[in-house]
Amino acid sequence: MFANMRVVTRLGIGFGLMILMLLGSSMFGLDRLRSVSDLSARVMDVHYPLASLSRDIIDTNDRTKVLVRDLVFAHTDVELSRALQTLNAGRADVVKHIAQLNDAVQSAEGRRLLELITQNSHKLNALYEQITALAQADKDGALALIRGEYTTIQDLQTQHLLDLLRLISTRMHAANVEAQSTAQATQQMLLYIAVAAIVVAVLTAWLIARGLTRLLGCEPAYAAEIMNRIATGDLGMEVQLRQNDSSSMLHAVKQMVAKLQLVVGEVNSSSEALASASEEVSATAQTLSQASSEQAAGVEETSATIEQANASITQNTENAKLTDSMAAKAARDAAEGGQAVKATATAMKQIAQKISIIDDIAYQTNLLALNAAIEAARAGEHGKGFAVVAAEVRKLAERSQVAAQEISDVATSSVQLSERAGQLLDVMVPNIQKTSELVQEIAAASEEQSSGIGQINLAMGQLSQTTQQNASSSEELAATAEEMSAQAEQLQQAIAFFRLSGPAATALHAHPPRTGTTAKPKGATLARGPMVARTSGKTLDESDFVKF
Numbered sequence: 274m275f276a277n278m279r280v281v282t283r284l285g286i287g288f289g290l291m292i293l294m295l296l297g298s299s300m301f302g303l304d305r306l307r308s309v310s311d312l313s314a315r316v317m318d319v320h321y322p323l324a325s326l327s328r329d330i331i332d333t334n335d336r337t338k339v340l341v342r343d344l345v346f347a348h349t350d351v352e353l354s355r356a357l358q359t360l361n362a363g364r365a366d367v368v369k370h371i372a373q374l375n376d377a378v379q380s381a382e383g384r385r386l387l388e389l390i391t392q393n394s395h396k397l398n399a400l401y402e403q404i405t406a407l408a409q410a411d412k413d414g415a416l417a418l419i420r421g422e423y424t425t426i427q428d429l430q431t432q433h434l435l436d437l438l439r440l441i442s443t444r445m446h447a448a449n450v451e452a453q454s455t456a457q458a459t460q461q462m463l464l465y466i467a468v469a470a471i472v473v474a475v476l477t478a479w480l481i482a483r484g485l486t487r488l489l490g491c492e493p494a495y496a497a498e499i500m501n502r503i504a505t506g507d508l509g510m511e512v513q514l515r516q517n518d519s520s521s522m523l524h525a526v527k528q529m530v531a532k533l534q535l536v537v538g539e540v541n542s543s544s545e546a547l548a549s550a551s552e553e554v555s556a557t558a559q560t561l562s563q564a565s566s567e568q569a570a571g572v573e574e575t576s577a578t579i580e581q582a583n584a585s586i587t588q589n590t591e592n593a594k595l596t597d598s599m600a601a602k603a604a605r606d607a608a609e610g611g612q613a614v615k616a617t618a619t620a621m622k623q624i625a626q627k628i629s630i631i632d633d634i635a636y637q638t639n640l641l642a643l644n645a646a647i648e649a650a651r652a653g654e655h656g657k658g659f660a661v662v663a664a665e666v667r668k669l670a671e672r673s674q675v676a677a678q679e680i681s682d683v684a685t686s687s688v689q690l691s692e693r694a695g696q697l698l699d700v701m702v703p704n705i706q707k708t709s710e711l712v713q714e715i716a717a718a719s720e721e722q723s724s725g726i727g728q729i730n731l732a733m734g735q736l737s738q739t740t741q742q743n744a745s746s747s748e749e750l751a752a753t754a755e756e757m758s759a760q761a762e763q764l765q766q767a768i769a770f771f772r773l774s775g776p777a778a779t780a781l782h783a784h785p786p787r788t789g790t791t792a793k794p795k796g797a798t799l800a801r802g803p804m805v806a807r808t809s810g811k812t813l814d815e816s817d818f819v820k821f
Contacts, residue, residue, distance in 0.1 A: 284481060400418065
């Protein structure tokens with residue numbers, strides 16, 4: 274797992290372990306030093322003051338023994354007063370020191386001894402009062418009291434104080450022993466941690482160095498030499514690998530050198546093909562430019578023809594619209610004529626009916642005239658005048674009947690003609706309407722043609738502009754081809770920087786860089802030789818070039 278880690282991770286783990294061990298040892302040492310410091314502070318701040326207080330009490334008790342005797346043997350009041358004052362000061366110091374011990378001592382044995390010391394101190398204070406009272410009045414009694422009870426209690430008090438001092442000394446010694454033991458254990462542990470840190474550091478350094486060596490595949494100096502030779506363009510060197518090395522950086526460098534040799538040879542061949550292709554592109558661009566100019570002239574002529582066709586179609590559209598208007602008016606007039614004919618036929622039928630009534634009236638008049646003639650004949654001479662009138666009336670009735678019959682025949686014929694005219698108009702009106710619709714369709718088609726011709730005209734304008742742009746692009750393409758040829762020469766010069774070995778070197782130096790390029794004439798054909806195979810297995814494809 275360590276071999277697959279990144280270098281940064283390895284270094285981080287190695288230095289992290291050393292830092293952790295350093296921090297651990299530092300924290301442990303600080304903790305132990307703090308313990309030793311606490312023990313020393315306890316000795317200096319607790320035990321030593323207690324021992325000093327005990328020693329002061331013992332010294333004060335020793336002085337009070339002398340002061341008590343001085344008090345008894347004082348000859349003057351001044352000596353008595355001085356001895357008494359000194360004695361009282363010593364007694365006050367003892368009381369104060371005992372109170373301080375009482376506050377500081379915490380152990381059971383120490384508390385027991387302090388209890389005894391306190392009791393003896395009270396007894397001694399009472400004896401001091403008695404001795405002071407007897408010092409001038411009864412010196413013998415005072416001396417007896419001093420030699421007796423006072424000395425006994427004072428010796429007992431001194432013994433208790435010595436016991437307390439020994440107890441404190443024992444505690445001080447134990448604290449010193451513990452501090453020394455802690456310091457010694459700390460030294461040993463720090464030594465162990467230092468040894469372990471050194472071992473871990475050495476092991477980590479060895480693992481990192483071993484991993485880096487495997488990763489590089491060689492010593493860094495050899496890798497630097499290889500990379501420097503590659504930087505100077507030397508690709509003909511032989512990279513020496515270790516046995517079974519298939520994943521190191523040096524192995525990758527060797528593969529890179531091999532690939533670079535192939536790529537350099539391939540790029541050199543490709544630059545040759547690129548130079549030839551640029552010449553052909555230049556010739557083709559010139560041909561394309563001439564063809565574009567001719568095409569532009571043809572497009573302008575076609576555009577003029579389309580303009581004329583557009584004018585004709587516009588005139589046809591106007592004529593179709595006028596014809597449509599006239600056909601619509603004719604259809605309306607024909608429809609109105611049909612209605613008038615139908616009304617005429619209806620009127621003629623009504624006239625025929627009225628004529629038949631007149632015919633009936635004439636027939637009745639004729640019968641009446643005939644009856645009148647008969648009656649006149651019967652009347653003889655008196656009815657001659659009436660007979661003449663009846664005959665005339667009969668003639669008129671017959672003539673009226675004949676005229677009515679003729680009028681009826683004419684009306685019947687007129688009705689038939691009107692019906693026939695109505696039928697013809699009924700047939701004519703849809704035809705006229707159909708003609709109007711066709712004319713409308715022709716007008717719409719003419720408008721669509723006019724719109725289409727307009728779009729074609731616009732497209733021809735765009736085509737003309739595009740053709741002009743193509744001509745300009747062809748010129749630019751020719752210039753680009755020249756530039757591409759120059760770039761190919763620069764590429765060949767750049768590739769010449771690399772030095773190869775073997776067949777690749779022969780192929781590279783067999784095609785020196787060109788000094789100039791010349792465009793081929795129209796119709797020239799580019800002869801391409803075989804190219805060095807690309808690493809991807811592809812060859813130069815003309816579809817990769819931009820077509821104009």
